[in-house]
Amino acid sequence: MSGGARAPQRERGPRSGDAGRVPARTEQTHDAETAPPSRRNEELRIYGLNAVRAVFARRPEAIRKVYLAEARIPALQPLLKWCVAQRVGYRVVDEPDLQKLASSAHHEGVVVDVLRAEPAPLSTWLRALPAGPQCALWLDGVGNPHNFGAILRSAAHFGVAAVLLPKDSPLALSGAAARVAEGGAEAVPLVRLGRSDNAMAQLRGEGFALAATVVEGGANVFTAALPPRVVYVLGAEGEGMDRDFATQCDLRVSIPGTGVVESLNVAAATAVLLAGWAKGRAA
Structure with missing residues (x-):
């Protein structure tokens, strides 16, 4: 969902020595929680592996921020490489933080802020x-x-x-x-x-x-x-x-x-x- 409690996350990236891993990068985009109200209304916080993959496949330009569990790095390599290329921020966070971000225990290891598609x-x-x-x-x-x-x-x-x-x-x-x-x-x-x-x-x-x-x-x-x-x-x-x-x-x-x-x-x-x-x- 849009919004959600601000989670105390650590800035991390995949280990640079791992073959095929996405390199760590400095976070440059703002979190949805600190965005102006008008921006928050335009954004939607989605979670769940298939939901996130569908957004990435159909409208990647809508992605604004990615949060994921370390265990999800291999499954989300294409998305993370795209984030690096497009200068879109991502963070590796712990399970409690993902639950806070998603306001749900059913996040499946990934939470993404995207621009809302209007009807x-x-x-x-x-x-x-x-x-x-x-x-x-x-x-x-x-x-x-x-x-x-x-x-x-x-x-x-x-x-x-x-x-x-x-x-x-x-x-x-x-x-x-x-x-x-x-x-x-x-x-x-x-x-x-x-x-x-x-x-x-x-x-x-x-x-x-x-x-x-x-x-x-x-x-x-x-x-x-x-x-x-x-x-x-x-x-x-x-x-x-x-x-x-x-x-x-x-x-x-x-x-x-x-x-x-x-x-x-x-x-x-x-x-x-x-x-x-x-x-x-x-x-």
Whole structure:
């Protein structure tokens, strides 16, 4: 996550005598904790090996600072060599410091400060969208960062074109969500919507049908004939979808089950829905 407690770190680099190791260098970049407030808002602190590797692979220019455990040096050689070449600061720190930096014990030995990628406007995303079958996710009230991360992971796995965020939604990528996404946060674009009615009209104008996901009363998602372009609208954890909003969608779908539990967790439901969508495209 952005921010975090300032950790008492020692300045270190890999031992110069080790073959293939990145040479130590003097730290020249500032820590995110001491950056001006405007800069802190622009930066995101991510952690987890796959999340960090995904940022390095897709937008290395966004990397501002790297903290890592000594044991991670071999696995992160390409990143550290890039840091030296680009004069981006890195530090080798101890386990307690990594936990403080990440505000989590699940840092997997690496924490990185990166520039936050802002969601694109809906019109911009639609203009760049290739023709043909597409699937997107509209998150209506989803707020839990772990659910968000799991949704992004499934979305990346099944090739979802974007995750759509309502105009007033506070949902944003966090370090926890990026770690749970296991690299999926870098693969799936986030799109910021305007007014709901305008967004629905824009999506329909580009051939999308909106499918409200409801606990009961919807078409069986495994047998329903879905259009080539579909937006699954997913409701909040606990409350589910807003009923008025569901009636404005083009169709309603449900995931059938035994009835022993009322419904699936929103992240689990997303994986089921996307698997069904992918199967339909492969048929």
